[in-house]
Amino acid sequence: MATHTGRLIADDVTRQDGTAPHGVVPGAVPDDAGSPAPGAHPAAHPAVPGDGTPPAVVVRDLYRTYGMPKGVLDGLGLEIADGEFVAILGRSGSGKSTLLRALAGLDHDVTGSGEIRVPANVSVVFQDSRLLPWARVLDNVVLGHEAAPAEARAAGKAALAEVGLAGRERAWPHELSGGEQQRASLARSLARSPELLLADEPFGALDALTRARMHDLLRDLLRRHRPTVLMVTHDVDEAIVLADRVVVLDAGRIALERRTGTTPHATLRAELLGALGLAPTDRRKDRA
Numbered sequence: 001m002a003t004h005t006g007r008l009i010a011d012d013v014t015r016q017d018g019t020a021p022h023g024v025v026p027g028a029v030p031d032d033a034g035s036p037a038p039g040a041h042p043a044a045h046p047a048v049p050g051d052g053t054p055p056a057v058v059v060r061d062l063y064r065t066y067g068m069p070k071g072v073l074d075g076l077g078l079e080i081a082d083g084e085f086v087a088i089l090g091r092s093g094s095g096k097s098t099l100l101r102a103l104a105g106l107d108h109d110v111t112g113s114g115e116i117r118v119p120a121n122v123s124v125v126f127q128d129s130r131l132l133p134w135a136r137v138l139d140n141v142v143l144g145h146e147a148a149p150a151e152a153r154a155a156g157k158a159a160l161a162e163v164g165l166a167g168r169e170r171a172w173p174h175e176l177s178g179g180e181q182q183r184a185s186l187a188r189s190l191a192r193s194p195e196l197l198l199a200d201e202p203f204g205a206l207d208a209l210t211r212a213r214m215h216d217l218l219r220d221l222l223r224r225h226r227p228t229v230l231m232v233t234h235d236v237d238e239a240i241v242l243a244d245r246v247v248v249l250d251a252g253r254i255a256l257e258r259r260t261g262t263t264p265h266a267t268l269r270a271e272l273l274g275a276l277g278l279a280p281t282d283r284r285k286d287r288a
């Protein structure tokens with residue numbers, strides 16, 4: 001088994017099967033006061049892999065077969081610099097979510113002679129918000145938080161305010177719109193000040209307008225918090241506008257990687273679409 005150094009924030013693990021951790025009481029949100037901002041990471045600019053700064057994420061020689069003859073991850077290697085935002089594109093079945101789950105420490109059957117090295121605090125945002133329906137918004141946000149309850153709730157309230165949900169702490173998840181539920185999901189991650197944020201198509205279920213607003217929000221949050229980010233997406237434009245680097249996976253290997261910001265958007269877009277086997281002229285097919 002490949003070695004894994006990180007610790008997934010407990011709350012996110014519970015979301016995998018929707019079960020509640022111990023000690024969670026559905027219902028009441030106390031009127032605790034005080035909302036210090038969740039801790040921010042100090043890096044002002046993302047490092048660049050190879051610039052001498054130790055990478056935040058190192059994946060070497062990763063294999064995952066699921067018992068199939070052709071591996072889903074096929075000796076994959078990847079480094080992500082501290083504070084860097086990497087977007088992963090790839091056709092359906094190329095191994096994107098498998099990689100993300102391996103980094104999250106949720107897949108104990110990844111094999112390889114190599115390693116998975118991630119920071120201590122890892123948090124995951126999924127396509128669906130995974131809010132527990134029987135817990136109010138703030139309770140959801142602080143569920144499984146490792147800090148003392150008052151501190152966790154203060155961090156949760158501050159994070160909710162940061163994503164524009166101040167005043168909705170006592171709402172039930174079903175009282176929030178889809179975009180608001182994803183904001184709450186982001187707040188749940190932010191409240192823990194993750195060093196590594198893993199996101200699996202976090203905006204995939206949202207309409208175009210809400211998605212654009214979430215892009216603005218995410219950019220703003222990342223400017224302030226500076227976690228290292230790995231985001232799986234099917235949207236080529238989303239990858240280009242949000243990420244520092246875009247990686248295309250194909251059959252569990254890196255088929256192409258490009259830095260954003262230096263190449264014109266249209267050129268990069270055409271290149272990425274080409275790597276995905278899509279025609280650049282057909283906008284309907286721009287989602288891999």
Ligand SMILES: Nc1ncnc2c1ncn2[C@@H]1O[C@H](COP(=O)(O)OP(=O)(O)OP(=O)(O)O)[C@@H](O)[C@H]1O
Pocket residue numbers: 066072090091092093094095096097098099
């Ligand atoms: N638990 C599992 N058991 C067996 N096969 C699996 C399992 N999870 C994923 N797979 C297979 O591994 C391959 C890669 O899956 P993965 O979810 O990583 O793809 P993906 O690139 O994220 O695809 P998509 O874009 O459709 O979400 C797929 O062929 C899938 O059927």
